[in-house]
Amino acid sequence: MIPPSFTYARATSVDEALALAAEHGEDAKYLAGGQSLLPLMKLRFAAPTVLIDLGRVTELSYVRDEGTYVAIGALTRHHDVATSELLLADIPLLAHTAEAVGDPQIRHRGTIGGSVAHADAAADLPASLLALDATFVVRGESGTRTAAAAEFFKGIFETALEPGELLTEIQVPKPASPSAWSFQKFNKRAIDFAMVGAAVQGAGGQNTAVALINMGSTPLRATAVESALANGASIADAAALAAEGTNAGSDIHASKAYREHLARVLVRRALEEASARA
């Protein structure tokens, strides 16, 4: 399969990328690692007429200690997030989530910003970033703004990014107890997207964050589980509420009821694992 025809344009800096986007308008699309966009184009689910390749915008590839938070350049590859000593020590949930994406070849190309901007409800990293209360830094023609993860994901493949805007950095607060994390994903083959997944940061009780993958059109916080834990519920009792407030779909892989069952099981396992690690 070959993608539909497009014009290839290469940016070597953020300024150049924004200028190319302004020049080509809404028919243009940014290309990061291409591990989601190119397969979609081959299947004709996407047909941008201009691709703005960000692969050489090296200024956006970094993992930086900013004291209370870690700043990650949007073009940092999954492989580099997964092997970052800073993240493994201070935010292991994020490093291990990156390690769970796709397979080694995909992790050598795919980027954290690409995954966030693509906003697939079945993707791994958006859910963990939601659990970690990440902030996304966005640049556009009119300047820089930030958006909280909780307000960023709007729908299937839909985000708060305006046309031409570029996600440049992801800021992740360091959790109080970094070791109290768990990432659970249920899929049929190792490389498949999650049928359902759960990301947990916290050891139960107050301030435990629980996010769900593929239980609606965006990654979701399991707020019923979080409130129950904050009010002293046991892990088993809290996890039983994991499907509350979700809107899972039915498809060839799983029915809505099965996904709800998976959410309850995976959240329980994740809470147990995070508590054991704390």
Next chain:
Amino acid sequence: MKVELTVNGKGVTADVEDRTLLVHFLRDVADLTATNIGCDTTSCGACTVLLDGESVKSCTVLAAQADGRAVTTLEGLAAESGEMHPVQRAFHEEHGLQCGYCTPGMVMAIVSLLKENPSPTEAEVRTGLEGNICRCTGYHNIVKAALAAAEASQ
């Protein structure tokens, strides 16, 4: 557009359509056909090559994205004398192939894996090969070959 790659140490330059995939550049322009096209959907790993020394699926990389960079295919592994690369020799000795279709991708994925983790456990080899599918299900000897190659390279 004009694309210039270093493929197995040699420069290859061609004018290609912007949408040309790296795997097509390697097979149709550079005339290196060891790299197979399998699923064509970033799943099976048959098209795995090294891009600046790291494994990638060449069906999901544009030739334009690889412009100016170094690509290694299976043809580039053996020494000029013809002596096989340790991973190739291990596949031969451990009978790490059945029909052979996945083999070029498996070998390249293992070369990349051993570069990142020179002494993997069996579990690490199996996880490290999660992006490569063997339709003959001949995984056991492929894993044995990877472990043998790691040992031989120590």
